[in-house]
Amino acid sequence: MEAIVTVPPFESFYVEHRDVVLGFLRRRLGGQAAEDAFQETFLRALRAYDRLDHGEHLRAWVLTIAARLVIDMGRRSKPVSHELPELPVEDGRPAYAQIEHLAGGLPPTERAAVVLRYAYDLAYDDIALALDSTPEAARQAASSGVRRLRSRRIHT
């Protein structure tokens, strides 16, 4: 029995995106922390890889994993005594998880742009890398995603 493969072999995925992921992590974390996060990003990707339904937007997907890790690492490294109280959230999920949830029904490119911009605070340069397009196209995808979400809220 042959498995139905819809994603590329992990080796190809890794080789194609590893430099972009490391570049993103270096800009966010610098030096050694970026190297640790690099390994953890691709280990997380590997753990989830056989559950992916399709092979589209894999660069956005792996950068989302990297961005979430940056947030997690930032949260952990904050000294507890100086930590500001977290804003209360409706269902106890962190803000990025809520935005990911809200954006769930958007077309894939808009969804990726909205999540990377507003959940993970990526610059449009990085989002353009993730979507393999231009910063301007990334900005447009994010803003049309937001428009679509707004109109949906009004209509429902």
Added chain:
Amino acid sequence: MTVTPDLDLRFREAAAAEGLLDVGFDVVDSPIGPLLVAATGRGLARIYFDAEPELHLERLAKAYGPRVLRSASSVGSAHRQLDEYFAGDRSSFELDVDLRGAAPFARQVLDELARVPYGRTTTYGTLAGKVGAPRAARAVGMVMNRNPIPIVLPCHRVVGANGSLTGYAGGLDVKERLLRLEGALL
């Protein structure tokens, strides 16, 4: 921003150590040219003579799952035993093999093939007889032709009824070299 070889290696070995791979592979140098060696959690699964990974990644993913990654430790014991074999220091392999893709007949033939001893040859017809299908020499030839783990499963030790080398996926010259290495040819 380029990933350094050291960082790359650390990730690959961490992935293998955590048992996250459907199949791990590496390219192993040998006197008959580079070999692509691939193993799953169950054991050694493939050896390819044309060691260009790009040619085989899709095939490995289709057969075993998409988590295919190059990592030396995935095939460490196979690599060591192959080195010993080519140095003339090993006459049998002690490796688990993963033959899950093989059809029942092929499986039977490959099991029988594994018993052909080092330095000896047998014929397609003899092997066919051993699996209870004495007239299936041609079908046995097909199984040899598609042997997923050549060298370790020694299809190079199977020759035609008249002693001719007949054929080999790695080329007849490779078959001849292997038989010479084992002292089966003078």
